[in-house]
Amino acid sequence: MKFNNYQTLKQIAQLINAEYIGDDNFEILGINEIHVVEKGDIVFVDHPKYYDKALNSAATVILINKKVPCPVGKALLISDDPFRDFNKITNHFNPFIAAKVSISNSARIGENTIIQPNVFIGNNVSIGQNCVIHPNVTIYDNSVIGNNVTIHANTVLGADAFYYKNRSEGFDKLISGGRVVLEDNVDLGASCTIDKGVSGDTTIGKGTKIDNQVHIGHDTKIGKKCLIASQTGIAGCVIIEDEVTIWGQVGTNSGITIGKGAVILGQTGVTKSVLGGKSYFGTPVSESREKLKEMAEIKRFLKSRKNS
Amino acid sequence: MKFNNYQTLKQIAQLINAEYIGDDNFEILGINEIHVVEKGDIVFVDHPKYYDKALNSAATVILINKKVPCPVGKALLISDDPFRDFNKITNHFNPFIAAKVSISNSARIGENTIIQPNVFIGNNVSIGQNCVIHPNVTIYDNSVIGNNVTIHANTVLGADAFYYKNRSEGFDKLISGGRVVLEDNVDLGASCTIDKGVSGDTTIGKGTKIDNQVHIGHDTKIGKKCLIASQTGIAGCVIIEDEVTIWGQVGTNSGITIGKGAVILGQTGVTKSVLGGKSYFGTPVSESREKLKEMAEIKRFLKSRKNS
Amino acid sequence: MKFNNYQTLKQIAQLINAEYIGDDNFEILGINEIHVVEKGDIVFVDHPKYYDKALNSAATVILINKKVPCPVGKALLISDDPFRDFNKITNHFNPFIAAKVSISNSARIGENTIIQPNVFIGNNVSIGQNCVIHPNVTIYDNSVIGNNVTIHANTVLGADAFYYKNRSEGFDKLISGGRVVLEDNVDLGASCTIDKGVSGDTTIGKGTKIDNQVHIGHDTKIGKKCLIASQTGIAGCVIIEDEVTIWGQVGTNSGITIGKGAVILGQTGVTKSVLGGKSYFGTPVSESREKLKEMAEIKRFLKSRKNS
Numbered sequence: 001m002k003f004n005n006y007q008t009l010k011q012i013a014q015l016i017n018a019e020y021i022g023d024d025n026f027e028i029l030g031i032n033e034i035h036v037v038e039k040g041d042i043v044f045v046d047h048p049k050y051y052d053k054a055l056n057s058a059a060t061v062i063l064i065n066k067k068v069p070c071p072v073g074k075a076l077l078i079s080d081d082p083f084r085d086f087n088k089i090t091n092h093f094n095p096f097i098a099a100k101v102s103i104s105n106s107a108r109i110g111e112n113t114i115i116q117p118n119v120f121i122g123n124n125v126s127i128g129q130n131c132v133i134h135p136n137v138t139i140y141d142n143s144v145i146g147n148n149v150t151i152h153a154n155t156v157l158g159a160d161a162f163y164y165k166n167r168s169e170g171f172d173k174l175i176s177g178g179r180v181v182l183e184d185n186v187d188l189g190a191s192c193t194i195d196k197g198v199s200g201d202t203t204i205g206k207g208t209k210i211d212n213q214v215h216i217g218h219d220t221k222i223g224k225k226c227l228i229a230s231q232t233g234i235a236g237c238v239i240i241e242d243e244v245t246i247w248g249q250v251g252t253n254s255g256i257t258i259g260k261g262a263v264i265l266g267q268t269g270v271t272k273s274v275l276g277g278k279s280y281f282g283t284p285v286s287e288s289r290e291k292l293k294e295m296a297e298i299k300r301f302l303k304s305r306k307n308s
Numbered sequence: 309m310k311f312n313n314y315q316t317l318k319q320i321a322q323l324i325n326a327e328y329i330g331d332d333n334f335e336i337l338g339i340n341e342i343h344v345v346e347k348g349d350i351v352f353v354d355h356p357k358y359y360d361k362a363l364n365s366a367a368t369v370i371l372i373n374k375k376v377p378c379p380v381g382k383a384l385l386i387s388d389d390p391f392r393d394f395n396k397i398t399n400h401f402n403p404f405i406a407a408k409v410s411i412s413n414s415a416r417i418g419e420n421t422i423i424q425p426n427v428f429i430g431n432n433v434s435i436g437q438n439c440v441i442h443p444n445v446t447i448y449d450n451s452v453i454g455n456n457v458t459i460h461a462n463t464v465l466g467a468d469a470f471y472y473k474n475r476s477e478g479f480d481k482l483i484s485g486g487r488v489v490l491e492d493n494v495d496l497g498a499s500c501t502i503d504k505g506v507s508g509d510t511t512i513g514k515g516t517k518i519d520n521q522v523h524i525g526h527d528t529k530i531g532k533k534c535l536i537a538s539q540t541g542i543a544g545c546v547i548i549e550d551e552v553t554i555w556g557q558v559g560t561n562s563g564i565t566i567g568k569g570a571v572i573l574g575q576t577g578v579t580k581s582v583l584g585g586k587s588y589f590g591t592p593v594s595e596s597r598e599k600l601k602e603m604a605e606i607k608r609f610l611k612s613r614k615n616s
Numbered sequence: 617m618k619f620n621n622y623q624t625l626k627q628i629a630q631l632i633n634a635e636y637i638g639d640d641n642f643e644i645l646g647i648n649e650i651h652v653v654e655k656g657d658i659v660f661v662d663h664p665k666y667y668d669k670a671l672n673s674a675a676t677v678i679l680i681n682k683k684v685p686c687p688v689g690k691a692l693l694i695s696d697d698p699f700r701d702f703n704k705i706t707n708h709f710n711p712f713i714a715a716k717v718s719i720s721n722s723a724r725i726g727e728n729t730i731i732q733p734n735v736f737i738g739n740n741v742s743i744g745q746n747c748v749i750h751p752n753v754t755i756y757d758n759s760v761i762g763n764n765v766t767i768h769a770n771t772v773l774g775a776d777a778f779y780y781k782n783r784s785e786g787f788d789k790l791i792s793g794g795r796v797v798l799e800d801n802v803d804l805g806a807s808c809t810i811d812k813g814v815s816g817d818t819t820i821g822k823g824t825k826i827d828n829q830v831h832i833g834h835d836t837k838i839g840k841k842c843l844i845a846s847q848t849g850i851a852g853c854v855i856i857e858d859e860v861t862i863w864g865q866v867g868t869n870s871g872i873t874i875g876k877g878a879v880i881l882g883q884t885g886v887t888k889s890v891l892g893g894k895s896y897f898g899t900p901v902s903e904s905r906e907k908l909k910e911m912a913e914i915k916r917f918l919k920s921r922k923n924s
Contacts, residue, residue: 096440102425117718118736118752120426120443120461132712135736135754136426136770138443138461138498152775153736153754154444154807159460159498162519162537170493170515170533185786190754190775190809191462191829193498193520193538207786211778212809212831213499213849215520215538225786229778230809230831231849231867233521233539233556248849249867249885251539251557251574266867267885267899269557269575283575284603295900297610302913404748410733428734428751428769444734446751446769446806462752467768467806470827470845478801478823478841499770501806501828501846521807523828523846541829541847541864559847559865559882577865577883591883592911605918 001177001199002030003093009061009075012042015092016085021067022075028061031089031177035237035255036200036219042089044082083165083172090177090199097123097141110147122158128184140196146184152212155188158196161218161236174198176218183207189214189230198236205242217254229266241276251283263288309485309507310338311401317369317383320350323400324393326371330383336369339397339485343545343563344508344527350397352390391473391480398485398507405431405449418455430466436492448504454492460520463496466504469526469544482506484526491515497522497538506544513550525562537574549584559591571596617793617815618646619709625677625691628658631708632701637683638691644677647705647793651853651871652816652835658705660698699781699788706793706815713739713757726763738774744800756812762800768828771804774812777834777852790814792834799823805830805846814852821858833870845882857892867899879904 009026013019029040034050037043037059044063045054054062055071063077063085070076079085103121110129115121120138127133128147137151140158151157157180164171178197182204188194189212194202197219204210205224214228217236228234228246235254240246244258247266258264259276269283281288317334321327337348342358345351345367352371353362362370363379371385371393378384387393411429418437423429428446435441436455445459448466459465465488472479486505490512496502497520502510505527512518513532522536525544536542536554543562548554552566555574566572567584577591589596625642629635645656650666653659653675660679661670670678671687679693679701686692695701719737726745731737736754743749744763753767756774767773773796780787794813798820804810805828810818813835820826821840830844833852844850844862851870856862860874863882874880875892885899897904 098422099424099443102443114714116715116736118426118444118734118754120424134756134775135715135718136444136462136734136752136772138426140442140461150776153756153772154462154499154752154770154809156444156461156498156520159442159520160458162497162517164517164535171517171535173495173517187789189778190772190811191499191521191770191807193462195498195520209778209780209787209789212772212775212811213521213807213829217538227780227787230833230851231539231847235538235556248851249557249865253574266869266887267575267883271574294607294610297613298606298914299910301610301613302910302917305913305917406730407732407751410751426734426752428732444752444770446734448750448769462770462807464752464769464806464828467750467828468766470805470825472825472843479825479843481803481825499807499829501770503806503828521829525846539847543846543864557865561882575883579882602915602918605921606914609918609921 001032001090001094003028006040009077012061012089013077016063016077016079016088018063018085019067019078020076021070021078022061026061026075030199031086031093032059032199033174033219034059036197042077042086044086046082083174087173087175090175094142094177099123104141116153134190140180142196143180143182144201145182146186146206148185149182150187152188152190152192154190155192155194157182157194159193161195161198163198163218163236178202178219183224186210192216195236211248223260244276309340309398309402311336314348317385320369320397321385324371324385324387324396326393327375327386328384329375329378329386330369334369334383338507339394339401340367340507341482341527342367344505350385350394352394354390391482395481395483398483402450402485407431412449424461442498448488450504451488451490452509453490454494454514456493457490458495460496460498460500462498463500463502465490465502467501469503469506471506471526471544486510486527488512491532494518500524503544519556531568552584617648617706617710619644622656625693628677628705629693632679632693632695632704634679634701635683635694636692637686637694638677642677642691646815647702647709648675648815649790649835650675652813658693658702660702662698699790703789703791706791710758710793715739720757732769750806756796759796759798759812760817761798762802762822764801765798766803767798768804768806768808770806771808771810773798773810775809777811777814779814779834779852794818794835796820799840802826808832811852827864839876860892 006027010024032041042061043059061075063082104123107121107125113131116135122141127145131149134153136154138156160176163174181201183206185207187209192214194216195218208226210228211230213231215233220238222240223242226244229248232250237255239257241260246264249267252270257273263279265281271284279288282291314335318332340349350369351367369383371390412431415429415433421439424443426443430449435453439457442461444462446464468484471482489509491514493515495517500522502524503526516534518536519538521539523541528546530548531550534552537556540558545563547565549568554572557575560578565581571587573589579592587596590599622643626640648657658677659675679698720739723737723741729747732751734752738757743761747765750769752770754772776792779790797817799822801823803825808830810832811834824842826844827846831849836854838856839858842860845864848866853871855873857876862880865883868886873889879895881897887900895904898907
């Protein structure tokens with residue numbers, strides 16, 4: 001999430017009432033989660049195990065719960081609860097505003113785009129030209145939709161990431177300040193759910209076609225010209241490269257990568273990253289040729305045993 | 309389902325035109341299905357195999373298709389079709405009333421609760437304080453929602469149980485007269501479906517967080533501080549104890565129990581009750597350590613065979 | 617898809633600007649995809665591998681990308697791109713028209729049918745008597761619904777088939793001109809998606825009951841008195857005969873047949889056609905007795921190996 005205008009280190013420190021190390025006027029451009037952080041961004045870290053990763057990341061400002069030496073050219077915000085203060089910053093720059101109407105006045109809708117009845121379109125949504133948005137679709141604030149996009153009925157773009165911190169008093173939600181981005185020529189089936197990014201974008205690449213009841217988690221990047229069949233669930237922070245084909249009821253772990261042109265057979269659980277250009281099957285995932293051979297060998301062995 | 313005021317045995321017998329054994333003024337407090345029946349309730353039974361179970365249950369009145377000896381302190385309603393007459397009673401005390409408006413005038417909505425556009429809220433629904441109900445959500449009659457609850461877009465609370473009697477002329481539906489109850493601090497993702505109880509409540513415990521496209525069946529009780537990931541389906545009459553974690557695309561049989569603190573890995577089919585404090589994987593369900601060891605042993609054996 | 621009035625070969629040829637072989641006044645009744653084509657219909661074929669199948673099908677007119685000998689009693693339309701021209705014909709006779717209201721004035725709704733708030737009903741939809749359509753349901757154009765049908769909240773009838781041609785410049789969608797047909801006494805749960813046929817009907821037979829979050833693909837025929845549990849996905853062009861029971865989270869390949877009275881256990885992947893009257897389990901699919909025996913044998917073998 002980028003701020004509309006840059007903020008100074010001092011301004012952010014005052015907002016969250018934190019000590020800081022760095023110049024008062026140190027410029028901050030946005031706030032992001034560790035998976036997607038960029039230069040100019042704040043990142044947060046609250047566990048010693050991840051201090052080094054955060055301090056050495058692309059982040060320029062580290063919101064941290066210990067006074068550590070400040071890396072050269074960076075700044076620190078010292079907080080007793082970085083998670084809480086990360087949420088405070090997100091909420092300040094991207095507050096949830098209740099809708100007054102079904103289609104926000106701040107939504108920008110391109111020429112020849114058809115919005116069917118009972119659709120909800122939130123604040124600052126942008127929709128390109130020649131799109132069809134079918135009935136009962138929900139599009140949360142800040143979503144970005146390209147040209148020639150079709151979204152079938154009852155699909156939801158931009159619900160919150162499923163991302164909680166386990167505290168003794170209950171789960172504490174990381175507030176999602178990111179967006180959903182659909183590039184040109186994307187088709188989405190009915191009753192899909194595409195979650196917004198925690199701080200970055202969840203992106204569906206140009207020309208990708210998605211069937212009904214598919215779930216796509218937060219901050220996931222899906223490439224161009226992919227096909228994803230019905231009832232597949234892609235977890236958060238996944239990278240799917242171009243021209244991947246995924247059949248029905250597939251699931252994935254979070255944070256994995258599926259290489260270019262891979263084919264994932266139905267009901268597979270993609271438990272780890274897989275290379276492109278091959279076909280995969282089973283849970284845990286294997287190359288489909290190997291998995292099917294293994295299954296045939298077992299059957300053969302059991303039969304031979306019975307006959308002997 | 310409890311009646312608003314107690315009914316007498318004679319009143320109920322007249323309603324369904326049934327013979328009865330017991331005092332005219334015998335007090336009846338409600339009507340419930342065998343899984344959840346309580347003292348003061350009517351239960352129904354129409355198969356000799358289950359007569360004893362019904363007669364010895366907590367139920368005070370047994371709606372039955374045979375004249376049997378009446379247990380002490382209880383009463384009997386004799387019917388040629390207890391299923392039909394159970395439906396007649398449910399319908400009489402909890403009739404379906406067509407909605408005139410999107411948000412019923414009888415709904416009670418707490419302070420600081422935000423209802424986004426295109427939401428449907430049925431009769432006698434109660435929603436607490438500081439909730440957010442996102443667009444295109446459907447909340448059926450009589451649902452009860454606590455404080456600080458978030459429900460994402462297009463989720464459905466309170467559709468009917470999937471519960472049919474197979475008759476020669478077609479399936480006959482058991483009419484659902486129960487409710488959905490969400491306790492405080494529950495979050496529900498987008499496009500979830502939580503069915504109402506047949507006669508009792510389907511309950512999601514305090515602080516439990518549920519991801520997108522999750523299905524929860526009728527009369528299921530989910531404990532406090534559980535996490536349930538996307539596209540999981542929990543059948544009817546299931547008990548999930550506190551602090552259970554369920555990953556994506558898990559399914560369960562009906563009527564089972566998942567013990568406190570259990571972890572169910574992705575795509576598992578929970579085919580029987582499992583103890584708390586352990587991790588489970590596979591269909592049929594096994595402890596995940598055992599299942600993964602078994603899979604590794606098979607691979608090793610096939611490899612050794614090939615090499616020999 | 618049948619035309620409202622018959623068309624002549626010459627009229628269709630002019631519409632798509634194609635050469636033709638056959639009499640100018642040759643009568644054409646409709647247009648259909650190869651799986652469901654009938655006498656009087658146009659079918660298209662654009663790959664030499666399928667020429668014979670198309671030429672020998674029930675179709676009366678073959679839209680083809682090569683001048684081949686015309687079968688007796690049939691006609692040919694010669695096109696450089698039959699897929700494009702098939703779409704052109706579908707669009708001409710069944711154009712997508714943006715809705716002006718939530719319930720189309722051309723919809724026919726029977727007596728005693730209740731339409732709850734926030735429902736969308738498209739053009740030329742027909743709904744019988746004594747139905748209940750719950751809130752936020754979406755019913756696309758031309759759907760046909762019988763009597764005594766219940767559709768729970770947020771279900772979608774008639775979204776497009778997931779059917780694309782892979783062209784170098786991107787996926788090209790086959791435009792769906794078919795319908796969804798629900799026969800009498802069908803119940804659909806919440807958040808289901810039933811796709812329309814590409815050119816024929818997707819049909820749910822009399823008295824069939826379907827649970828929440830079920831997906832049914834295009835041109836699939838489901839028989840009478842079937843039960844389909846939650847989160848099952850049936851692919852396109854599937855035939856499910858009468859009185860089939862399918863438990864939760866089952867998936868199927870496209871084009872297969874499930875025989876009368878078969879039972880498919882939870883999470884099964886029906887990878888090929890299966891005979892009626894038996895029970896099935898696993899992915900790839902096996903008879904459940906065999907599959908469970910095989911699993912037990914493997915466990916026994918591994919145990920015996922460890923003990924020896």
